[in-house]
Amino acid sequence: MSTSPTAPSAPVRLLICDDHAVVRAGLLALLGSAPDIEVVGEAGSGAEAVALAGRLVPDVVLMDLQLGPGIDGVEATRRITAPRDGAPYVLVLTTYDTDADITRAIEAGATGYLLKAERPEELFAAIHSAAQGRTALSPPVAGRVMARMRSPRPVLTARELDILGQLARGLGNRDIARALFISEATVKTHLGRIYDKLGVDTRAGAVAVAKEQRLLP
Amino acid sequence: MSTSPTAPSAPVRLLICDDHAVVRAGLLALLGSAPDIEVVGEAGSGAEAVALAGRLVPDVVLMDLQLGPGIDGVEATRRITAPRDGAPYVLVLTTYDTDADITRAIEAGATGYLLKAERPEELFAAIHSAAQGRTALSPPVAGRVMARMRSPRPVLTARELDILGQLARGLGNRDIARALFISEATVKTHLGRIYDKLGVDTRAGAVAVAKEQRLLP
DNA sequence: TGCGGGGTCAACCGATCGGATGACCCCGGT
DNA sequence: ACCGGGGTCATCCGATCGGTTGACCCCGCA
Numbered sequence: 001m002s003t004s005p006t007a008p009s010a011p012v013r014l015l016i017c018d019d020h021a022v023v024r025a026g027l028l029a030l031l032g033s034a035p036d037i038e039v040v041g042e043a044g045s046g047a048e049a050v051a052l053a054g055r056l057v058p059d060v061v062l063m064d065l066q067l068g069p070g071i072d073g074v075e076a077t078r079r080i081t082a083p084r085d086g087a088p089y090v091l092v093l094t095t096y097d098t099d100a101d102i103t104r105a106i107e108a109g110a111t112g113y114l115l116k117a118e119r120p121e122e123l124f125a126a127i128h129s130a131a132q133g134r135t136a137l138s139p140p141v142a143g144r145v146m147a148r149m150r151s152p153r154p155v156l157t158a159r160e161l162d163i164l165g166q167l168a169r170g171l172g173n174r175d176i177a178r179a180l181f182i183s184e185a186t187v188k189t190h191l192g193r194i195y196d197k198l199g200v201d202t203r204a205g206a207v208a209v210a211k212e213q214r215l216l217p
Numbered sequence: 218m219s220t221s222p223t224a225p226s227a228p229v230r231l232l233i234c235d236d237h238a239v240v241r242a243g244l245l246a247l248l249g250s251a252p253d254i255e256v257v258g259e260a261g262s263g264a265e266a267v268a269l270a271g272r273l274v275p276d277v278v279l280m281d282l283q284l285g286p287g288i289d290g291v292e293a294t295r296r297i298t299a300p301r302d303g304a305p306y307v308l309v310l311t312t313y314d315t316d317a318d319i320t321r322a323i324e325a326g327a328t329g330y331l332l333k334a335e336r337p338e339e340l341f342a343a344i345h346s347a348a349q350g351r352t353a354l355s356p357p358v359a360g361r362v363m364a365r366m367r368s369p370r371p372v373l374t375a376r377e378l379d380i381l382g383q384l385a386r387g388l389g390n391r392d393i394a395r396a397l398f399i400s401e402a403t404v405k406t407h408l409g410r411i412y413d414k415l416g417v418d419t420r421a422g423a424v425a426v427a428k429e430q431r432l433l434p
Numbered sequence: 435t436g437c438g439g440g441g442t443c444a445a446c447c448g449a450t451c452g453g454a455t456g457a458c459c460c461c462g463g464t
Numbered sequence: 465a466c467c468g469g470g471g472t473c474a475t476c477c478g479a480t481c482g483g484t485t486g487a488c489c490c491c492g493c494a
Binding site: 030 | 236237238239240242243244245246247250283285310312331332333334335336337340384385386387388389417418419420421422423424425426428429
């Protein structure tokens with residue numbers, strides 16, 4: 001656009017990825033009729049999206065984050081946007097505006113993050129923005145990103161997430177220790193730090209917060 | 218159909234309800250082109266759906282369960298299907314196949330329960346089924362309903378849910394007792410029963426199961 | 435009238451937790 | 465070479481939890 005203001009830009013080549021066939025069909029019906037958008041393919045799983053992105057060389061991949069079993073939207077985004085020639089831009093289109101989701105998607109290389117609640121016109125605009133590598137965020141998402149900057153969220157280490165996972169199964173310290181091949185003392189040390197980071201002081205509270213923030217699978 | 222096999226049936230009058238504008242637009246594009254379906258309106262909230270259902274007298278309401286703030290899909294379904302003349306059938310179209318969601322939707326009067334992961338053809342078929350009051354369930358949903366029949370789900374009493382709610386805040390027995398104006402002994406009694414019903418034996422496990430089954434708001 | 439379910443309370447005991455402190459190791463970055 | 469963060473382990477103690485048993489009350493239902 002900035003390079004050729006006179007020539008009518010070619011339609012944006014779009015790849016749709018969503019595990020819900022109905023939603024996929026709906027998006028296809030909605031976007032397929034737009035003159036400046038060409039839907040070159042659709043994927044129902046992360047693996048399929050990665051494969052098609054390589055084969056169809058789309059300009060933009062419209063990516064849902066919730067993709068059922070197999071690799072998820074974040075991982076698919078990471079692979080699709082892996083540095084190489086002509087890597088497509090990924091525009092995340094999802095339901096949730098959870099902090100963790102947004103962070104992970106952006107870290108994985110997403111160019112934009114749109115909510116399905118957005119107006120269709122915003123979607124059209126975002127697709128064209130993404131095609132040029134410009135970031136497009138839904139207002140609620142943008143708000144959360146700002147908030148995040150102001151007060152960073154607790155970041156648990158991988159090991160702490162291990163402990164938390166066992167904790168959510170209702171295991172006692174001894175069993176957690178056995179499950180992770182460490183001593184009970186170590187478990188207690190980790191738990192203490194987890195309590196600190198999550199701002200709680202009981203195991204039940206930790207599990208509640210963890211589930212709330214979707215820290216666990 | 219069974220009454221007039223020769224006359225081409227009139228198109229099914231359909232009302233779409235989904236809080237996600239993009240999804241709504243997609244469904245409209247998808248279903249609006251079907252010759253035997255007439256989309257007579259769309260709603261972005263439960264309240265709007267109830268109002269439009271009364272005004273537009275559709276044959277079928279396509280209802281998402283997750284509707285953001287305000288009355289949810291279940292409550293909207295309940296009101297729309299309230300016994301009266303010409304009450305439309307409600308076909309639930311949602312993402313989740315949680316036991317609790319299914320149960321609540323059916324109890325509220327839903328005629329069918331379809332997952333968005335279903336193939337679009339199934340959606341068309343389900344809409345026509347619903348128009349005649351015939352039940353249509355996605356296979357995973359049907360499976361869960363069957364499973365439910367075989368092993369009924371733990372049903373916590375209101376009081377037990379109170380205790381569980383406080384538990385999820387990470388409170389100790391003493392604080393739970395104070396919060397609910399009962400003795401610590403009573404709290405322990407309730408907790409014991411909750412453990413039994415949820416099949417766990419620790420507070421952390423109880424919270425995990427509760428969050429998993431969406432037993433708490 | 436009796437029965438059962440739900441809610442409340444008590445007392446007891448062993449097991450576990452929460453918190454604090456100090457220590458060691460390994461690794462990556464300055 | 466030094467330092468800091470992450471992971472590991474140990475020990476101590478008071479507080480809390482989990483499990484059990486038994487009891488009382490109220491209410492709806494047979």
